[in-house]
Amino acid sequence: QVQLxxxxxxxxxxSETLSLTCTVSGxxxxxxxxxxxxxxxGKGLEWIGFRSYSGSNSGTANCNPxxxxxxxxxxxxxxxxxxxxxxxxxxxxxAVYYCAKNNQGSxxxxxxxxxxxxxx
Amino acid sequence: DVVLTQSPLSLHVTLxxxxxxxxxxxxxxxxxxxxxxxxxFQQRPGQSPRRLIYKVSNRDSGVPDRFSGSxxxxxxxxxxxxxxxxxxxxxxxxQGSLWPYTFGxxxxxxxx
Numbered sequence: 001q002v003q004l005x006x007x008x009x010x011x012x013x014x015s016e017t018l019s020l021t022c023t024v025s026g027x028x029x030x031x032x033x034x035x036x037x038x039x040x041x042g043k044g045l046e047w048i049g050f051r052s053y054s055g056s057n058s059g060t061a062n063c064n065p066x067x068x069x070x071x072x073x074x075x076x077x078x079x080x081x082x083x084x085x086x087x088x089x090x091x092x093x094x095a096v097y098y099c100a101k102n103n104q105g106s107x108x109x110x111x112x113x114x115x116x117x118x119x120x
Numbered sequence: 121d122v123v124l125t126q127s128p129l130s131l132h133v134t135l136x137x138x139x140x141x142x143x144x145x146x147x148x149x150x151x152x153x154x155x156x157x158x159x160x161f162q163q164r165p166g167q168s169p170r171r172l173i174y175k176v177s178n179r180d181s182g183v184p185d186r187f188s189g190s191x192x193x194x195x196x197x198x199x200x201x202x203x204x205x206x207x208x209x210x211x212x213x214x215q216g217s218l219w220p221y222t223f224g225x226x227x228x229x230x231x232x
Contacts (some may be wrong), residue, residue, distance in 0.1 A: 044223055044224070044225045044226045045161075045169070045212055045214070045226070046223070047220055047221045047222065062219050064220045065121075065220060098168055098169070104155075104157065104175075104216070105155075105159075105215075105216025105217060105221070106157060106159045106171065106174045106214075107159070107161070107169070108171055108174070108180075110168045110169055110170070111168060112167075112168050
């Protein structure tokens with residue numbers, strides 16, 4: 001059974017970098033694509049980006065153009081995890097962050113979500 | 121970017137009655153491979169999203185058959201034949217045909 005679980009700080013200061021990790025069980029992260037999505041309060045779901053693993057972590061990464069300059073997504077096959085780094089955080093980045101398995105233009109498995117608040 | 125417009129944004133439905141949500145795309149969602157990667161997700165209060173439908177009309181395992189998806193090109197619909205109390209929550213369409221993938225604004229379903 002495929003399961004995903006986000007972990008990371010619940011509070012980030014403005015201008016700092018958010019680091020979140022998604023631990024995957026039931027399937028290897030060296031297969032498929034793995035993505036991050038967020039849900040800001042009172043708003044709808046927003047894609048952040050996704051990537052695949054292709055040796056030396058050089059697989060293709062696709063990031064939302066609106067966030068691209070601030071986003072980095074990496075995959076650690078030794079721990080069966082993938083991670084998100086989002087730099088220069090502002091209050092507008094406050095949201096519930098979800099990790100998900102991306103399979104053929106769809107998201108078939110999701111984590112439970114991690115609430116991240118940006119505040120000093 | 122592809123804009124997905126859902127309507128209505130809010131639904132109040134009597135138990136046992138049908139419900140329908142529209143998702144209209146700003147451009148064709150036919151992928152280069154000929155498939156249409158249009159998905160529907162349900163998000164119950166306090167839970168993470170759950171996929172109900174993929175590639176327009178394919179229902180996920182465990183999803184009740186009262187949920188169905190249809191459509192083509194730029195016009196898609198999620199139907200619930202008989203609404204039950206557990207269907208309360210938000211429903212989102214999402215396209216995975218063109219990058220960046222995008223979601224509709226969401227439709228909130230409540231029981232009347």
